[in-house]
Amino acid sequence: MRASRQGEAWRVYGEKHRVVATHGSPSPTPPASATRSQNGASLRPLERFVCIPLVPAAQPINPVSFAFASGSTQVRFDGSSERMGIAQAAAPLRLHLGCSGAAPPRPTSLRVGVGFGSHARRKGGRRRNPPRAASSLHPSSNPRAHDHEPALKPPAPAPAVDVAGRDLNGAADHAPQQRRRAASDLEEEAWALLRESVVSYCGSPVGTIAACDPNDSSPLNYDQVFIRDFVPSGIAFLLKGEYDIVRNFILHTLQLQSWEKTMDCHSPGQGLMPASFKVRVVPLEGDEEGATEEVLDPDFGEAAIGRVAPVDSGLWWIILLRAYGKCSGDLSFHERIDVQTGIKLILKLCLADGFDMFPTLLVTDGSCMMDRRMGIHGHPLEIQSLFYSALLCAREMLTPEDGSADLIRALNNRLMALSFHIREYYWLDKRKLNEIYRYKTEEYSYDAVNKFNIYPDQIPPWLVEWIPPEGGYLIGNLQPAHMDFRFFSLGNLWSIVSSLATTRQSHAILDLVEAKWSDLVAEMPLKICYPALEDQEWKYITGSDPKNTPWSYHNAGSWPTLLWQLTVACIKMNRPEIAARAVEVAERRISTDKWPEYYDTKRGRFIGKQARLFQTWSIAGFLVAKLLLENPEKSRILCNNEDEEFANAFNLMADSCNPNRKRGRKAPKKTYIV
Numbered sequence: 001m002r003a004s005r006q007g008e009a010w011r012v013y014g015e016k017h018r019v020v021a022t023h024g025s026p027s028p029t030p031p032a033s034a035t036r037s038q039n040g041a042s043l044r045p046l047e048r049f050v051c052i053p054l055v056p057a058a059q060p061i062n063p064v065s066f067a068f069a070s071g072s073t074q075v076r077f078d079g080s081s082e083r084m085g086i087a088q089a090a091a092p093l094r095l096h097l098g099c100s101g102a103a104p105p106r107p108t109s110l111r112v113g114v115g116f117g118s119h120a121r122r123k124g125g126r127r128r129n130p131p132r133a134a135s136s137l138h139p140s141s142n143p144r145a146h147d148h149e150p151a152l153k154p155p156a157p158a159p160a161v162d163v164a165g166r167d168l169n170g171a172a173d174h175a176p177q178q179r180r181r182a183a184s185d186l187e188e189e190a191w192a193l194l195r196e197s198v199v200s201y202c203g204s205p206v207g208t209i210a211a212c213d214p215n216d217s218s219p220l221n222y223d224q225v226f227i228r229d230f231v232p233s234g235i236a237f238l239l240k241g242e243y244d245i246v247r248n249f250i251l252h253t254l255q256l257q258s259w260e261k262t263m264d265c266h267s268p269g270q271g272l273m274p275a276s277f278k279v280r281v282v283p284l285e286g287d288e289e290g291a292t293e294e295v296l297d298p299d300f301g302e303a304a305i306g307r308v309a310p311v312d313s314g315l316w317w318i319i320l321l322r323a324y325g326k327c328s329g330d331l332s333f334h335e336r337i338d339v340q341t342g343i344k345l346i347l348k349l350c351l352a353d354g355f356d357m358f359p360t361l362l363v364t365d366g367s368c369m370m371d372r373r374m375g376i377h378g379h380p381l382e383i384q385s386l387f388y389s390a391l392l393c394a395r396e397m398l399t400p401e402d403g404s405a406d407l408i409r410a411l412n413n414r415l416m417a418l419s420f421h422i423r424e425y426y427w428l429d430k431r432k433l434n435e436i437y438r439y440k441t442e443e444y445s446y447d448a449v450n451k452f453n454i455y456p457d458q459i460p461p462w463l464v465e466w467i468p469p470e471g472g473y474l475i476g477n478l479q480p481a482h483m484d485f486r487f488f489s490l491g492n493l494w495s496i497v498s499s500l501a502t503t504r505q506s507h508a509i510l511d512l513v514e515a516k517w518s519d520l521v522a523e524m525p526l527k528i529c530y531p532a533l534e535d536q537e538w539k540y541i542t543g544s545d546p547k548n549t550p551w552s553y554h555n556a557g558s559w560p561t562l563l564w565q566l567t568v569a570c571i572k573m574n575r576p577e578i579a580a581r582a583v584e585v586a587e588r589r590i591s592t593d594k595w596p597e598y599y600d601t602k603r604g605r606f607i608g609k610q611a612r613l614f615q616t617w618s619i620a621g622f623l624v625a626k627l628l629l630e631n632p633e634k635s636r637i638l639c640n641n642e643d644e645e646f647a648n649a650f651n652l653m654a655d656s657c658n659p660n661r662k663r664g665r666k667a668p669k670k671t672y673i674v
């Protein structure tokens with residue numbers, strides 16, 4: 001019965017759903033070697049899907065066998081020995097990727113703890129109850145056991161130090177040594193926790209879950225692998241020389257991307273990467289012996305709170321892909337046809353024409369790390385800096401071929417316009433603020449100084465006092481007649497990392513971080529944004545969101561994960577001592593506080609109201625910061641250097657946009673407003 005089904009896996013069933021091949025053409029019959037599942041698992045009848053063997057140049061897509069399912073409809077095929085591509089179904093389908101029911105090989109390089117891949121399944125056998133928080137670590141070495149395991153030695157409290165790192169108690173001689181020991185205990189603990197958060201799928205590590213608190217009875221979607229959250233985990237593994245998990249993550253999320261998704265009968269553009277995915281264990285259909293199988297279940301925002309679109313996912317995916325290649329030396333990985341297709345799909349989605357006149361990417365509220373309503377719709381800085389970085393990374397990785405010339409041209413045009421627009425119009429320092437303060441409004445002309453018709457009255461009173469004499473930053477958002485003057489950390493830091501900010505601006509941003517240390521770092525690095533929305537503003541802008549009350553969560557809470565981006569930015573500008581100081585601040589309490597997701601209050605004094613504990617990206621962010629400070633040259637896997645051509649063009653454009661320069665009345669021949 002099972003054997004007779006195997007052949008069906010290669011047949012095309014497509015009456016209802018038009019099936020489109022990305023590469024190669026559908027094969028009506030499978031290659032002989034593929035009719036048999038490698039591990040002998042049964043294959044289920046196929047409907048509405050097509051398996052497509054790829055044209056020669058491709059490499060195997062997936063080291064394990066996998067399956068697709070839509071409702072009760074499933075198809076499985078082995079990708080291990082055959083070169084094949086993924087078909088794209090044009091109709092809305094809920095996609096699950098599943099692996100076969102045979103016992104997967106246990107990973108050797110990673111200890112798998114909490115997670116869904118940790119329970120081995122036997123072909124035709126029943127799965128045992130999922131061991132929540134089952135850990136391969138000995139309990140006494142398990143930091144998650146803090147509550148119940150008093151035996152665990154808490155890391156020695158770090159001595160009090162001031163902002164400059166000086167010991168306030170004057171214990172000069174042995175303090176540095178003690179601190180080093182405490183710090184290395186902390187790193188060990190962090191590694192143990194990070195490894196415990198690894199999720200396996202068909203026996204291979206594919207990601208890390210967002211939070212791993214064994215005492216949390218309602219984890220919501222924190223038991224999923226978030227794309228953005230995995231980035232610091234992935235970087236930590238790369239820096240440790242453990243490449244498989246990152247490679248698997250990239251390939252599995254790529255397969256999730258290749259399919260259409262839908263919400264209320266509407267399908268967003270192809271190329272969207274999910275916000276998160278979960279490995280689910282489901283009963284193997286038709287199997288009377290109660291066998292189960294694992295399926296990958298992505299969330300593209302259709303289940304997320306507020307139904308937010310994860311615009312940043314695909315951008316982070318490209319950034320991680322480049323880092324993987326640079327770090328592992330596996331430089332041909334990104335040349336795979338499926339990977340190239342994935343990059344192009346993301347680019348096409350981002351570069352598609354719309355109504356927008358700006359070169360910045362237009363998005364809805366909550367489309368990035370701040371995935372709730374926070375008044376960041378429009379052109380938020382975080383998305384722009386990731387967009388710029390992803391475009392540069394993609395340009396490095398795209399293989400030249402017929403048909404890609406237009407894409408590369410569009411990409412270059414966008415890069416140029418985007419960098420000019422951000423550097424020129426998002427930049428704010430004392431001098432620029434004074435300029436805005438004196439703006440004339442209602443200027444109708446090509447030569448307008450106040451191009452976006454910003455009314456000086458919208459300068460918030462806090463800013464007039466806050467802006468330091470030295471230093472500056474990129475504002476949070478720019479729209480017609482609207483500047484969001486809040487300081488957003490991730491957007492500013494990634495603008496440094498990606499060279500979206502000029503060298504001078506990058507130094508000025510770090511000057512500001514130093515000058516405003518007690519606001520941005522204080523008792524726990526780093527404020528997600530500054531300052532908080534309060535009173536009426538909080539009411540109108542967040543919709544009275546009780547999770548985003550002033551100085552909490554996205555509304556100016558302090559997020560330890562941001563340490564890693566701070567570290568990359570500081571190292572790039574050759575100022576690692578700033579990051580080192582911030583790491584020291586975090587070290588004083590992050591472990592005793594059980595690695596919270598975020599901290600509340602103006603100075604980050606309290607563990608956040610609803611903060612998850614053992615939040616994986618807090619742990620991974622800390623580790624990446626430590627690893628990079630030890631090996632600063634490794635941060636180049638994440639940085640983009642200033643493109644000289646752009647720098648020259650930027651100077652020319654800046655000159656031509658100088659309002660003091662005499663200009664004709666003719667409209668500039670530009671596609672974008674810059």
Ligand code: GLC
Binds near residue numbers: 228368370371372
């Ligand atoms: C929260 C954060 C988001 C993160 C997710 C998982 O929703 O806002 O940025 O990805 O938790 O940790």
